[in-house]
Amino acid sequence: MAEFSWDVRSPLDRALVAGPYGAQGEAGVALTEIRNFDLVQIMARRGKAADMARASKARFGAATPETPKAVGTADATLIWSGPDQFFVLSKGGRHGIEALASVFAGSAALSDQSHARVLISVSGQRARAMLAKLSSIDLHPYVFAIGSAAATSMDHTSVTLWRGGDRGGQAVFNLLVFSTFAESLWHTILDSAAEYGVTIAHSEELV
Amino acid sequence: MRIVCPFCGERELGEFTYLGDAKPQRPAPVAGEDAVYEYVYLRDNIAGSMSEHWYHGGGCRAWLKVTRNTLTHEISAVAPAAGAGAAKVGA
Ligand SMILES: [Zn+2]
Numbered sequence: 001m002a003e004f005s006w007d008v009r010s011p012l013d014r015a016l017v018a019g020p021y022g023a024q025g026e027a028g029v030a031l032t033e034i035r036n037f038d039l040v041q042i043m044a045r046r047g048k049a050a051d052m053a054r055a056s057k058a059r060f061g062a063a064t065p066e067t068p069k070a071v072g073t074a075d076a077t078l079i080w081s082g083p084d085q086f087f088v089l090s091k092g093g094r095h096g097i098e099a100l101a102s103v104f105a106g107s108a109a110l111s112d113q114s115h116a117r118v119l120i121s122v123s124g125q126r127a128r129a130m131l132a133k134l135s136s137i138d139l140h141p142y143v144f145a146i147g148s149a150a151a152t153s154m155d156h157t158s159v160t161l162w163r164g165g166d167r168g169g170q171a172v173f174n175l176l177v178f179s180t181f182a183e184s185l186w187h188t189i190l191d192s193a194a195e196y197g198v199t200i201a202h203s204e205e206l207v
Numbered sequence: 208m209r210i211v212c213p214f215c216g217e218r219e220l221g222e223f224t225y226l227g228d229a230k231p232q233r234p235a236p237v238a239g240e241d242a243v244y245e246y247v248y249l250r251d252n253i254a255g256s257m258s259e260h261w262y263h264g265g266g267c268r269a270w271l272k273v274t275r276n277t278l279t280h281e282i283s284a285v286a287p288a289a290g291a292g293a294a295k296v297g298a
Pocket of ligand 1: 212213214215216263266267268269
C-alpha cells in the first residue's frame with residue numbers, strides 16, 4: 001500500500017517569490033502573505049444573534065462587530081463578514097474551531113476556514129494607490145479608518161478586507177481571499193503594484 | 208448603477224446579482240393549480256417602479272429587496288429580504 005506524507009502548503013507556495021519585484025528603487029508596496037493562522041467563521045443560529053454576541057463578549061472581552069469592522073482583542077481579531085456572522089482570526093490553536101465549539105454551542109454554527117482562505121497584508125507608501133485599481137471601496141483614511149472592514153470584491157473575487165493597525169506610520173490593509181482564487185488575485189495584485197516597486201515576503205506573524 | 212446595501216453601504220452593480228420580481232408570494236398548499244401556475248410562470252412586465260430581489264454575492268451575501276424604476280434605473284428603496292440579518296436594520 002502506498003504511503004502518503006501530507007504536507008501543508010500555502011496555495012501561494014509556487015506563485016510567491018520572496019524578494020523585490022517590479023520597478024527598482026525604494027519599493028512603494030509591501031506584500032506579505034501571513035501563513036499558519038486559525039480562522040473560524042461564526043454564524044448565529046436563527047434568532048440567536050444576541051446569545052452569540054454574549055458568548056463572544058465573554059470569551060474575547062470585546063463586543064462582537066455588528067457593522068463592517070475588525071475588532072482587535074488580546075489574542076484574536078474579530079472581523080465582520082455579514083449580518084450576524086464574523087471571523088475569528090488567531091494563532092496557536094487557542095481560538096481554533098475545537099476551542100470555540102463549546103463557547104458557541106447552541107448560539108452559532110462554526111466553520112473552520114483556516115485552510116480555505118489566504119491572508120495577504122498590503123502596506124507601503126503606495127498601497128492605497130495600488131488597491132484603488134482593484135477595489136471600489138474608498139480607502140481614504142477619513143473614510144476607511146483603522147478597524148474598518150468590508151466584505152467586497154476585487155477583480156471579481158470575493159474578499160474580506162480590513163485596515164489593521166498602522167506599521168511604521170503607514171496604513172496596513174489585510175485581505176482574506178478564498179484559497180482557490182488566491183493565486184489569480186496574487187498575480188493581479190503584482191501586476192497592479194509593479195509600477196511602484198514591490199517587496200514580497202511571507203510571515204508567520206499576525207499583524 | 209450603484210446599490211446601497213443596508214449592511215455594507217454603497218457598492219457597484221458588479222457585486223450584486225439580479226433574481227427578479229419580489230412581489231409573487233408562494234401560494235398556500237391548498238391554493239390549487241392555477242395559483243401555483245401563476246406564481247411560477249406569470250410575471251408583470253413593469254415600466255416604472257418595481258420591487259426586485261437582488262443578492263449581494265460579492266459582498267455580505269445577503270438577499271435584498273430593491274425598489275427600482277425600470278425606465279430610469281433610479282433606486283428609491285433598499286431593504287434586507289426577510290430572513291437572517293433583517294432584524295439588524297429594523298426590517
Ligand atoms: Zn452587503
